[in-house]
Amino acid sequence: MDRAPAGSLHAAAVLPAGGSGERLGGSIPKQFCTVLGRPLICHTLESFERVTWIKDIVVVVASENLDLMKTIVNKYGHKRITVVVGGETRHRSIFNGLKVFLDGQSLGSVIQKPEVVIIHDAVRPFVEEDILLQVAISARQYGAAGAVRPLVSTVIASSPEGCLDHSLERAKYRASEMPQAFLFDIIYQAYLKCTEYDLDFGTECLHLALEYSNTKAKLLEGPPDLWKVTYKRDLYAAESMIKERLSQHLCIITNINEEAIEVGFQLHENLKHHISHVKAISLSMYKTVQDLQNIFHGECYNFICINVKESDLEETCKLVDLLKNGKVTTSYPLVVISIHLTVPNCCSSDTQTLTGIRQLAKEAKKSNILVYGLLITYSKEHLEDDASRLQESVCEGSSIITALIKVRNPALLGQIMTV
Numbered sequence: 001m002d003r004a005p006a007g008s009l010h011a012a013a014v015l016p017a018g019g020s021g022e023r024l025g026g027s028i029p030k031q032f033c034t035v036l037g038r039p040l041i042c043h044t045l046e047s048f049e050r051v052t053w054i055k056d057i058v059v060v061v062a063s064e065n066l067d068l069m070k071t072i073v074n075k076y077g078h079k080r081i082t083v084v085v086g087g088e089t090r091h092r093s094i095f096n097g098l099k100v101f102l103d104g105q106s107l108g109s110v111i112q113k114p115e116v117v118i119i120h121d122a123v124r125p126f127v128e129e130d131i132l133l134q135v136a137i138s139a140r141q142y143g144a145a146g147a148v149r150p151l152v153s154t155v156i157a158s159s160p161e162g163c164l165d166h167s168l169e170r171a172k173y174r175a176s177e178m179p180q181a182f183l184f185d186i187i188y189q190a191y192l193k194c195t196e197y198d199l200d201f202g203t204e205c206l207h208l209a210l211e212y213s214n215t216k217a218k219l220l221e222g223p224p225d226l227w228k229v230t231y232k233r234d235l236y237a238a239e240s241m242i243k244e245r246l247s248q249h250l251c252i253i254t255n256i257n258e259e260a261i262e263v264g265f266q267l268h269e270n271l272k273h274h275i276s277h278v279k280a281i282s283l284s285m286y287k288t289v290q291d292l293q294n295i296f297h298g299e300c301y302n303f304i305c306i307n308v309k310e311s312d313l314e315e316t317c318k319l320v321d322l323l324k325n326g327k328v329t330t331s332y333p334l335v336v337i338s339i340h341l342t343v344p345n346c347c348s349s350d351t352q353t354l355t356g357i358r359q360l361a362k363e364a365k366k367s368n369i370l371v372y373g374l375l376i377t378y379s380k381e382h383l384e385d386d387a388s389r390l391q392e393s394v395c396e397g398s399s400i401i402t403a404l405i406k407v408r409n410p411a412l413l414g415q416i417m418t419v
């Protein structure tokens with residue numbers, strides 16, 4: 001939910017993305033490395049696009065990546081983005097980003113100089129509205145503000161011989177993170193006045209505001225997720241964190257068939273122990289994708305569709321079409337697990353008709369929907385004879401479902417697991 005900051009200030013953002021990512025060691029700069037099917041920078045852009053009171057987002061890239069960045073903006077439908085060329089260092093890139101608000105005016109562009117400008121490294125994808133609001137409002141009050149985090153390692157100073165000279169009392173210091181925010185004129189004047197040495201070797205915008213605009217930034221304790229993707233491990237961590245966030249909600253869809261309801265109920269009871277928010281609905285409860293999105297306020301990326309006939313994909317196809325045509329504007333892959341009930345010792349030819357799921361999965365993938373199949377052995381007669389067998393199947397099925405949702409492995413698309 002967007003909360004316009006007090007007084008609804010006019011804010012904009014500058015995202016430096018002009019680095020080469022040497023420490024990560026990839027073949028391309030880390031901001032363009034793929035995380036869950038999209039460039040890392042897309043995840044950061046999406047975090048900012050969710051904040052409606054940030055009117056313009058300026059992305060600063062190296063000249064050789066200008067066309068690539070513009071292609072990314074168009075391909076993934078990012079809004080409110082202006083792409084400009086950076087400089088040889090992060091400070092020079094940030095300064096170029098700030099200039100566009102003044103050059104823009106002279107060029108008659110729609111970009112207006114903001115009251116407050118937020119500066120945030122493009123390789124810090126996990127930034128929420130709360131901290132953005134805090135730094136923006138504090139910048140309006142103090143002139144500058146920045147997120148900080150407790151130090152994890154102690155800071156020590158080395159002697160010329162490479163031995164310990166002294167160590168700092170860790171509790172007295174903080175790690176300077178992003179986002180940072182400034183009254184535009186304060187940071188712009190600081191960049192105008194600072195030295196070439198600052199521009200070439202400095203790493204701290206808050207320092208420039210203090211040194212050249214006599215402004216002591218307000219320091220705000222930020223959440224732990226503000227870390228910067230610097231090394232290869234950070235890329236893996238980023239993907240795992242996004243997958244963890246995506247796997248928090250699950251919607252189980254059944255028709256009114258008795259078996260489907262029974263299996264849906266047992267799956268619901270089982271999956272609640274693996275996934276934070278699980279809801280079961282009947283097919284009749286939704287007609288549009290909005291109905292589905294309303295269930296979890298647009299936060300649901302995982303769906304189970306229980307089909308009574310093992311060879312019948314009708315309900316799953318309907319759900320996939322709804323998600324595709326309902327313009328579920330999500331940049332993240334949706335998971336649809338097509339569950340089919342099969343009677344004990346059924347002839348394999350019946351399940352072979354499920355090969356249609358492979359074609360369905362192939363088509364759905366083009367819309368960023370991951371379709372998997374799961375066969376659960378069950379029949380009403382079967383339940384009367386051996387209820388525990390169903391419980392055992394459902395328990396095994398819940399583990400498979402949880403794994404499919406958490407891992408979102410494209411290699412298993414269209415595959416049919418059996419319990």
Ligand SMILES: Nc1ccn([C@@H]2O[C@H](COP(=O)(O)OP(=O)(O)OP(=O)(O)O)[C@@H](O)[C@H]2O)c(=O)n1
Pocket residue numbers: 015016017018019020021022023024029030031060086087088089090091093094121122123228229230
């Ligand atoms: N000339 C530069 C250098 C860095 N950055 C950006 O500043 C942010 C933080 O910098 P850092 O993590 O150091 O990125 P790199 O310089 O790419 O990393 P490395 O030092 O490992 O090369 C990144 O989003 C990076 O793209 C920039 O806009 N322009």
Ligand SMILES: O=P(O)(O)OC[C@@H](O)[C@@H](O)[C@@H](O)CO
Pocket residue numbers: 090121176177178203204205206228230
């Ligand atoms: O130093 P690097 O170029 O790796 O990254 C920039 C960081 O220093 C910077 O984002 C924070 O320290 C806050 O200023």
